Amino acid sequence: MDMQTNDIISDADIEQITGYKIPSKQCQCLKQAGVFFVVRRDGRPRTTWQHFNDPITHRKAAVPDAFEPNFGALD
DSSP: OOOOTTSBOOHHHHHHHHSOSSHHHHHHHHHHTTOOOEEOTTSOEEOBHHHHHSOGGGOOOOOOOSOOOOGGGGO
16 A cells, blocks of 8 residues: 555545544544544545644644853853
């Protein structure tokens, strides 16, 4: 299976991933996992493999250096 990161996950794969057939339960499961998705007009969630494999809630924000010297003390 040649899977690209921007490929949309199929309905069958979302059912397998979430373990639910009911679209509202699929949405609930994806939301709890922190996976970004949109809801189609028929109520089914739609997302990409990139969003599934790298959920927004698990991405690390850049952490600024905790130590910064007091340059004012040099005056």
